Amino acid sequence: xxxxxxxxxxxxxxxxxxxxxxxxxxxxxxxxxxxxxxxxxxxxxxxxxxxxxxxxxxxxxxxxxxxxxxxxxxxxxxxxxxxxxxxxxxxxxxxxxxxxxxxxxxxxxxxxxxxxxxxxxxxxxxxxxxxxxxxxxxxxxxxxxxxxxxxxxxxxxxxxxxxxxxxxxxxxxxxxxxxxxxxxxxxxxxxxxxxxxxxxxxxxxxxxxxxxxxxxxxxxxxxxxxxxxxxxxxxxxxxxxxxxxxxxxxxxxxxxxxxxxxxxxxxxxxxxxxxxxxxxxxxxxxxxxxxxxxxxxxxxxxxxxxxxxxxxxxxxxxxxxxxxxxx
Numbered sequence: 573x574x575x576x577x578x579x580x581x582x583x584x585x586x587x588x589x590x591x592x593x594x595x596x597x598x599x600x601x602x603x604x605x606x607x608x609x610x611x612x613x614x615x616x617x618x619x620x621x622x623x624x625x626x627x628x629x630x631x632x633x634x635x636x637x638x639x640x641x642x643x644x645x646x647x648x649x650x651x652x653x654x655x656x657x658x659x660x661x662x663x664x665x666x667x668x669x670x671x672x673x674x675x676x677x678x679x680x681x682x683x684x685x686x687x688x689x690x691x692x693x694x695x696x697x698x699x700x701x702x703x704x705x706x707x708x709x710x711x712x713x714x715x716x717x718x719x720x721x722x723x724x725x726x727x728x729x730x731x732x733x734x735x736x737x738x739x740x741x742x743x744x745x746x747x748x749x750x751x752x753x754x755x756x757x758x759x760x761x762x763x764x765x766x767x768x769x770x771x772x773x774x775x776x777x778x779x780x781x782x783x784x785x786x787x788x789x790x791x792x793x794x795x796x797x798x799x800x801x802x803x804x805x806x807x808x809x810x811x812x813x814x815x816x817x818x819x820x821x822x823x824x825x826x827x828x829x830x831x832x833x834x835x836x837x838x839x840x841x842x843x844x845x846x847x848x849x850x851x852x853x854x855x856x857x858x859x860x861x862x863x864x865x866x867x868x869x870x871x872x873x874x875x876x877x878x879x880x881x882x883x884x885x886x887x888x889x890x891x892x893x894x895x896x897x898x899x
Contacts, residue, residue, distance in 0.1 A: 609865035617857030618784035624642035624862070656842065657867045660850040661874060663752070663843065667827070668820030671755035671763070676812060679767035684797055686768075687775045690785065691793075700772075704765035711825035715759050719745075719830055722754055748843035751831050755844060758826050767812055775801060810886040817878050821871060824848040847871050 600770045610632055614624035617748065618635045631647065636657040639650040682703065686696050693699070694798065706714070721728045732738045745751035786796050831839045836846030837853065847867065855864035 594743040606865045606868050607823065609861050610869045614860055614861045615863075619821045622859075628862070632862045633870070636863050636866045636870060656845070656850055657847070657870060659842065660845045661821075661871065663838070664821055664823065664846040664848075665844070667752055667756050667759065667823065667844075668817070670753070671759035672820060674817050675760045675764045675816075676769055676809070677811075678764050679771050682764075682773035683799060684793075686772055688793060689780075700769070701766075702708055703768060706762045707766045709762075711762070712829055715829035716764065717824045718754055718758055722750075745831050746840050748840060750840075751844045755827050755830055758830070759820070759823065764814070767816075770806060770812060771805065774805050778804050806886055806888065812881065813882045813886065814879050817882065818875055821875050821878070822848055824852070828852075 580591065609625070611627060611629060612625035613628045613631070614622065614626075615700075617623050634647070634649065636655060638652045639654050641648045641650055683689060685693060686700065720726055723729065724743045724745065729738075729744060730744075733740050733742070742750075744754060782800050782804075783796055786800060791799065823846055827838055827844050828836060828849050831844055833839055836849070837855070838846065838849060846872075851864050851867045851871070854860050854867060
């Protein structure tokens with residue numbers, strides 16, 4: 573009998589070629605070019621004329637992470653971690669933590685309710701659509717809406733003042749806590765529905781036989797959630813943590829449209845300035861591409877470290893097996 577040979581056609585490569593072309597042009601090349609720019613001096617002197625690119629080693633990183641004096645070989649560090657790059661990263665982390673903790677907790681609660689076979693909530697489809705709707709609305713619309721509601725003469729501000737919940741002189745736009753709290757709430761309101769849908773999909777992927785066996789053994793809903801649902805949802809929660817951290821550290825649209833000055837810097841007094849807003853200010857306003865690239869790499873490193881920490885904390889740990897010693 574003749575052996576049958578399988579011939580692999582070359583046409584499959586044509587189908588995957590567009591992805592690789594887009595990836596190389598719009599992702600890989602800009603990433604490599606950003607690394608290159610972070611090690612060179614490259615900024616605009618005047619309209620149409622640029623200084624550089626001239627290799628300057630780690631000077632861009634020093635200038636974005638430390639307050640310095642002098643130029644060139646006379647550059648001296650005055651203090652570390654007291655720059656706008658570091659402060660804007662701190663602002664970004666603060667906003668992300670304030671929106672992600674309630675987001676994941678509410679999403680877990682709603683996902684467990686919607687998948688509970690005992691509760692069996694009616695009209696689940698309508699509730700899911702309503703809770704996912706904020707994710708569909710554009711961020712610019714949400715930012716403008718909340719600014720109209722919470723500015724000094726906004727209806728909600730006036731209502732809270734009339735109810736004596738806040739003082740008559742309180743202005744959300746002039747208070748760092750008020751502005752950061754509202755941005756965090758908008759991020760939470762936009763994304764908790766998306767997290768809920770992902771967690772529901774994860775719960776529905778758990779075998780129903782596990783819950784049936786637990787019910788036979790007399791486990792209530794709370795015990796089923798903490799002993800079955802939560803442990804088996806760990807990969808999905810890990811996915812939510814990492815993707816939320818990556819997206820949260822890159823937040824730009826809402827903070828840049830909600831409460832900014834004429835130069836599009838976060839008010840009040842840079843309290844709502846996120847790292848992406850500061851990178852944009854360096855690259856497009858100051859035209860200092862070297863510092864902007866260095867700040868981008870710092871953001872990349874911070875995101876990488878946080879993602880690694882999340883992977884390490886949420887990974888499955890196999891119990892150590894004790895081997896009997898035979899003598």
